[in-house]
Amino acid sequence: MADEKINKVTIIGSGPAGYTAAVYAARANLEPVVFAGGPTMEDPQRVPGGQLMVTTDVENYPGFPEGITGPELMERFQKQAERFGTQIHMENVVKVDLSSRPFLIQGESASYRSEAIIIATGASAKWLNVKGEDRYKNRGVSACATCDGAFYKKQDVLVVGGGDTAMEEATYLAKIVNRVTLLHRRDTLRASKIMQERVLKNPKITVMWNSAVDEVVGNEKGMTGAVVRNLKTNDTQLLNATGLFVAIGHTPNTHLFQGVLETHPSGYLKTVPGSTRTNIEGVFACGDVQDSTYRQAITAAGTGCMAAIEAERWLIEQGK
Incomplete structure (x- = not known):
């Protein structure tokens, strides 16, 4: 594994939340790195891009009056993030260490230290x-x-x-x-x-x-x-x-953070009301991993924007 680079912001997960956070972070010159996810032993069919990757038609996302397929929409999200310099790894994160700073994020082939982390790992339908x-x-x-x-x-x-x-x-x-x-x-x-x-x-x-x-x-x-x-x-x-x-429920993808980040009884990550901040300074959560209520692409994108802005402001406060 290559030498660990200290990154300003690392985003775990893609989908509307992760890619929107990447767009905003990249435009703020934070040079974000995204671990977009990929197949796992438990889910060999899993692809980067979140639940929209298995959604045929999307007719309720603003700006597409004729509708658009889920994969096409996520391809546009990804290209927009890359346009501003986001580095994207199409792989899963296998370990996160939040006990020391900078935080450690270890992927399947790449490893980073990061000043701030944005979690956008989503939730999986049962x-x-x-x-x-x-x-x-x-x-x-x-x-x-x-x-x-x-x-x-x-x-x-x-x-x-x-x-x-x-x-x-x-x-x-x-x-x-x-x-x-x-x-x-x-x-x-x-x-x-x-x-x-x-x-x-x-x-x-x-x-x-x-x-x-x-x-x-x-x-x-x-x-x-x-x-x-x-x-x-x-x-x-x-x-x-x-x-x-x-309609038998969703399972938030929080296994990497069990026992470290606070969760609701339902398993969703806890964030400060009106914010994406978690119980650990410098760690933010957005999208379906912390939203058990709306679970929509548009609300996920909105919290992705919030997470990037909050991460930027937090880094400034830390003098980073």
């Missing part, structure tokens, strides 16, 4: 891991109703889950689609009472209790339905639907 799910991702299977719901106007869709996120997804979709069927493994919902009431009183939402998806089915054009099993009787039936929204 999936059902059933037959047909991978095949029809972005062709019917989604983990974000706000992102993809508009593609299913006047169609029948399924939502899987029993918590607040599932209630929010079902309620949102009911405003757009023909009918929503909510599938839940138990006979009671885990969601807050007010969220439950909204779903149970909505005439466009039907709840199927004690139910789980066995298989997603479809054709070359996309998903056409799902095989659903009643967990009490073991009977199965085919439900016709063009969309399946998996």
